[in-house]
Amino acid sequence: MKFSANLGFLWTDLTLPDAIRAAGAAGFDAVECHWPYDVPPADVRAALEETGLEMLGLNARRGNVAAGDNGLTAIPGREDEARAAIDEALAYARAIGTLSVHVMSGFSGGPRAQASYCENLAHACDAAAAEGITILIEPINHYDAPGYFLSTSAQAAAIIREVGRPNLKMMFDCYHVQIMEGDVCRRLEALLPLVGHIQIAAVPDRGPPDRGELDYGHVLDRIGQLGWTRPIGAEYRPQGPTGDSLGWMARYRG
Incomplete structure (x- = not known):
């Protein structure tokens, strides 16, 4: 089993390039991040090339976080902002060789939100398709x-x-699915053709994935049996120095 370090939660005391280097030194197979936009893409790309790691994904901006935004894509009336954030994320992804962009929906509901969401996602997909x-x-x-x-x-x-x-x-994200729905393995079996990335964290505290109510030994074995070969994202809160939280990785790698 391969693992990706989510640098939105791991090594947050370091700059993004140095966090990439720390993940490589710790034995991760890849990295992913949240919002890298304050860091020049050339610096991120240099760290990726130095370590040989791939940046699996990044997030489009969420909007005005101080005002309560947590994504823009399903917010009626804010389509221009949503698409600008998508286009910025795609440009950054191209610059560092990343092949996935996470587009957040935001706080909303109802038919108009659904229509806005689908239209903005269609725009994102069409803009992303030429770059793979x-x-x-x-x-x-x-x-x-x-x-x-x-x-x-x-x-x-x-x-x-x-x-x-x-x-x-x-x-x-097994953490979110377990909290909302449970039955993680059967849901993965049914939905795997639609899945682009898998993430793990302990439930319910979002700590390292070697505790809590989900048995990740079993879950990861099942993911492997289903034929998944790409790195699994470690998106958990280490609750202390990241390096002290990595005992789970050797246990699950086999």
Whole structure:
């Protein structure tokens, strides 16, 4: 099993280039990040080339976070802002050789939000297709993000089918799915053709994935049996120095 370090949560005390280097030194097979836009793409690309790691994905900007935004894509009336954020993310992804961009829905609901979401996702997919970039959408649980538009794997699957673009996929975060729905392995079995990336963290505290109510030994074995060979994203809060939280990786690698 291969693993990707999510640098939105791991090594947050370091600059992004140095966090990439730390992940390489710790034995990760790849990295991913949240919002890298304050760092020149050339610096990120240099660290990736130095370590031989791939940046699996990054997020489009969420909007005005201080005002409560957590994504723009399903917010009616803010289509221009949403598409500008998407285009910026795609440009950054191209500059560093990243092949996935996560586009967040935001806090909204109802038919107008659904229509805006699907239209903006179609724009994102069409803009990304020429570069071979996949657009990711992620269901996020309603305890961590009350009112977030996209909250279940079934809803994400329906959106993917409605938009009808082959480069639109689901980010299947086992942490969020377990909290909202449970039955993680059967949901993965059913949805794997629609999944573009898988992430893990302990439930319910989002700590390292070697504790809590999900047995990741079993979950990861099942993912391997299903034929998944790409790195699994470690998107957890280490609750101390990141290096002290990595004992799980040797255990699960086999």
